[in-house]
Structure formats: structure tokens, C-alpha cells
Amino acid sequence: DVKVTQSSRYLVKRTGEKVFLECVQDMDHENMFWYRQDPGLGLRLIYFSYDVKMKEKGDIPEGYSVSREKKERFSLILESASTNQTSMYLCASTAGQGMYGLSNQPQHFGDGTRLSIL
């Protein structure tokens, strides 16, 4: 079974801090994703990566950056945390190769990190 592990379940940080959220998958998946989940808004894509060192902006990349130095690890960085970044953050991975679509591969999710910015 695919396992996607997020480093923290709960995190509390202060405004202005640089925050790192880590995600590791153990199935050699090429594609990894970061979402934030807010009530009534569903999941919104922040960034995704289809290969090591490759990244693409999602729908709400402002205030975030990512790093993928190894295939199994995808990090989300909040450059200077703000209160409006308080949210649930979900990491996901998917098999499938190439930039031209992911075919019918489902996403495998971690359990999420609930981040509070004070």
C-alpha cells in the first residue's frame, strides 16, 4: 500500500516565521502535490511537481514555495507566515509519468498538517 507521510499533524507558528512542511512517499511516485483545505472551499492546489527539481504553480501559489530535491520528498515552504495561511495542508502523490496528463491514476493522500499561525 502507498504511504504518504506528513511530518507533523499539528503545528503552531507565529506570523513572519519561515515554516517548512515535509511530505514523504514510499512508492516511487513521480508526481507530488500540495493542497490547502478550508471549510466550504474544498481542496485548492498550491504547487505540484512531476519530477525531481521540477515544480509547477497551482491555483494559489502566492506566499508559498516548494522544494523537491529527492523523488520521495516534497517540501512546502511558507516564506513569511501570515494568519491567513492558517489551514489544513494536504500532501498527495500519484503514479504516472510525463507532463501531458496523469491518466486515471488516483491520488494518495497523507493525513494532513493542521497549521495555525498566531
Place this chain on the structure above:
Amino acid sequence: AQSVTQLGSHVSVSEGALVLLRCNYSSSVPPYLFWYVQYPNQGLQLLLKYTSAATLVKGINGFEAEFKKSETSFHLTKPSAHMSDAAEYFCAAESGTYKYIFGTGTRLKVLA
């Protein structure tokens, strides 16, 4: 633009009653479609997926969904609700744009 619409942010059913959660997608080309379930304080788990092999798709926990191209719908059903089905359900689509598009979710409440 591609979109996925889930009608009803909250649905309540009695235990043993039919569960119907609605999902419509917008696309000129039928996408790949998924239903996920999220239990409290957990990530999303795949319930089922549509891959064009059959219009009626069976998933885990007794759920199934029917793809209707003419209605651009992919509604999720279960004949008899169980208390353990209480969760939030998300419909999602992937249409070759290298992204997945999620609906805003439907929270299912099961009444004893």
C-alpha cells in the same frame, strides 16, 4: 474552465436509507472521475474511480457511482447508509491538464 460541482454541502440520511451524493463536471471531453472520502482528522481515501471501461463503477464500502455523459454527472450512491459512513465526500476530475480538480465537498450525516 474545468470545474466540478457538488450539490449540497451537507446531506443527512437515516441509518438504512439510500445515500445519494451529487457531482457534476464541466468538460467537453469526459474526464477521469474520482470519489474520495475523508474521515475527521485524516487525509482523503479513494472510494472509486471512473476510467471509461464501464459507466457503473463499484467502490469500497458498498458505494457505487454512475457516469452519465449526457448529464455530465457522476453521482455517488449507497443503498443503505451505515453510521460509519458519516464523513466528508469529495468528487474530483482529472482531464489531462496535469491537475486534479476537486469539488467543495459534501458532509454526510447519518441519523440513528
